[in-house]
Amino acid sequence: MSTSFTGDRIRERRMQRGIKQTELSRRVGISASYLNLIxxxxxxxxxxxxxxxxxxLGVAASSLSEGxxxxxxxxxxxxxxxxxxxxxxPASGGAAARPExxxxxxxxxxxxxxxxxxxxxxxxxxxxxxALERTVEGLSDRLAHDxxxxxxxxxxxxxxxxxxxxxxxxxQTPDIDPNWRARFHANLHEDSARLARTAxxxxxxxxxxxxxxxxxxxxxxxxxxxxxxxRHHLPELESDGTEEDGEARIExxxxxxxxxxxxxxxxxxxxxxxxxxxxxAAVAPDRLLQALDRHGLEPAAIAGELGQPLSLILRRLAxxxxxxxxxxxxxxxxxxxxxxxxxRRLEGFPMPQFGAACPLWPLYQALxxxxxxxxxxxxxxxxxxxxxxxxxxxxxPAQFDAPPVLEATMLVVPMDLAHAPDAMGQDGVPPxxxxxxxxxxxxxxxxxPRPRCPARxxxxxxxxxx
Amino acid sequence: MAKTVLLxxxxxxxxxxxxxxxxxxxxxxxxxxxxxxxxxAVDRVRPDxxxxxxxxxNRSGFLILRDIRAARQTRDLPVLMxxxxxxxxxxxxxxxxxxxxxxxxxxxxQEILARLQELTQP
Numbered sequence: 359m360s361t362s363f364t365g366d367r368i369r370e371r372r373m374q375r376g377i378k379q380t381e382l383s384r385r386v387g388i389s390a391s392y393l394n395l396i397x398x399x400x401x402x403x404x405x406x407x408x409x410x411x412x413x414x415l416g417v418a419a420s421s422l423s424e425g426x427x428x429x430x431x432x433x434x435x436x437x438x439x440x441x442x443x444x445x446x447x448p449a450s451g452g453a454a455a456r457p458e459x460x461x462x463x464x465x466x467x468x469x470x471x472x473x474x475x476x477x478x479x480x481x482x483x484x485x486x487x488x489a490l491e492r493t494v495e496g497l498s499d500r501l502a503h504d505x506x507x508x509x510x511x512x513x514x515x516x517x518x519x520x521x522x523x524x525x526x527x528x529x530q531t532p533d534i535d536p537n538w539r540a541r542f543h544a545n546l547h548e549d550s551a552r553l554a555r556t557a558x559x560x561x562x563x564x565x566x567x568x569x570x571x572x573x574x575x576x577x578x579x580x581x582x583x584x585x586x587x588x589r590h591h592l593p594e595l596e597s598d599g600t601e602e603d604g605e606a607r608i609e610x611x612x613x614x615x616x617x618x619x620x621x622x623x624x625x626x627x628x629x630x631x632x633x634x635x636x637x638x639a640a641v642a643p644d645r646l647l648q649a650l651d652r653h654g655l656e657p658a659a660i661a662g663e664l665g666q667p668l669s670l671i672l673r674r675l676a677x678x679x680x681x682x683x684x685x686x687x688x689x690x691x692x693x694x695x696x697x698x699x700x701x702r703r704l705e706g707f708p709m710p711q712f713g714a715a716c717p718l719w720p721l722y723q724a725l726x727x728x729x730x731x732x733x734x735x736x737x738x739x740x741x742x743x744x745x746x747x748x749x750x751x752x753x754x755p756a757q758f759d760a761p762p763v764l765e766a767t768m769l770v771v772p773m774d775l776a777h778a779p780d781a782m783g784q785d786g787v788p789p790x791x792x793x794x795x796x797x798x799x800x801x802x803x804x805x806x807p808r809p810r811c812p813a814r815x816x817x818x819x820x821x822x823x824x
Numbered sequence: 825m826a827k828t829v830l831l832x833x834x835x836x837x838x839x840x841x842x843x844x845x846x847x848x849x850x851x852x853x854x855x856x857x858x859x860x861x862x863x864x865a866v867d868r869v870r871p872d873x874x875x876x877x878x879x880x881x882n883r884s885g886f887l888i889l890r891d892i893r894a895a896r897q898t899r900d901l902p903v904l905m906x907x908x909x910x911x912x913x914x915x916x917x918x919x920x921x922x923x924x925x926x927x928x929x930x931x932x933x934q935e936i937l938a939r940l941q942e943l944t945q946p
Binding site for chain 1: 835837838840841842844845848879908929930931932933
């Protein structure tokens, strides 16, 4: 379960306590050279060794593992149920559907440390349950309010009522007049045809609904998953200056991204591929890397030099070649209503799978101040620090007498990359924004362990804990 | 003398089957299919009991029931309501308007005959 940050944390804690490597390695029964490899993140650890190290350092195992796999821990916290907030009086009424957190599950880090495999199973099942719950909610909402379903069901029940009554008459009235018998036979024939038509109509309708709603991933997730596998760099869409076969390349890639998905997935994939190609045509990776080298991690300066919108530069910084200086960044886009349109996930900075993200993210602050670039040092509940750059800009051409269609973009860079020489440019100055106090943010209110956060949505913690 | 049932229902095949079983059971049957003029039919026919569908063209069976109960002449008229919607809220709404009995489709012929007999017992 460990990733690169675990070693950093062990080293940091050891040095804070003034313990030498040889001493700590002796206490936990490993060689100093092995501990050295661990501390330099060249060996993954978990289970007993992580517990022994935590014990020897006098810290909770979770404090070594948090941030190492923040997304996993965040999912486990969510699976455990709403956090207890002892400062709040229990709310009356309006209890949430989710049960209160069971005693003994306050520290998911211990579970991750002791049973990393099981922790992943629990997290995967929790995600699956959340997806199923969403589907059930959507379907029951449809059953209750969908006019097409209501009409079809009414038709079926009416036809069944007629068939039942008529068949019963024919069965229980042996002396029925031949004229009545003929009329009832005709009615049965008519009702059976009506039932068949309505049943076919319902099947088609449910098929369409299944494609729409019971695919457990939103259309964007399939595309995001493809991009993650490609490490968010698509050489086939990078401009080679010829623009030859541009549309064909976009279409080919969009079809690969959408894979077996339906029309909606393909539409999302085309939109993403087309924008990538357009961004790539505006700023080639070489030019961007040279500008990054000159200015360091100063997207506004880079945008100024290259004469491009800041949002485009943020997107391009998130799809540089994987071997380049910004190989680990996050990117998130939202529309004017705050709905997440795209996510490039970053380890240690969880982004919600469903629903709204943390309202404190600069992504949302940017929406209230279009065109104004925002930069903020952020800290996750797990202690991971990232530098975020955000801007909201109108999407598409300006139009008279129409509200602007805004889209906000946020690039998230881990602290270690923001401090790396590559990010400092030729003058060796760290990017602005790193020197201020970090703003505590979360992934979403649903999983955030900050009970007194002023941005927490009303009704969540209090109601859930009642 | 045969008792009269007014059947307010717009599905012709259901109407035909019900007309058959009710007549065979000794009822005099009147049929009306339009919600908007259903109250006129009640005034004209002066039935012993009404079988009222909920989903009717032009006017809901719930509103027809409400008006039947609001009129002095029909305040106590037995009304058996039929619906394809068996939801609890529909039943509660019908009861709040003073329905005599509430049945969900599909129903059995014997069941509806038994309920009508019950509703018209002196």
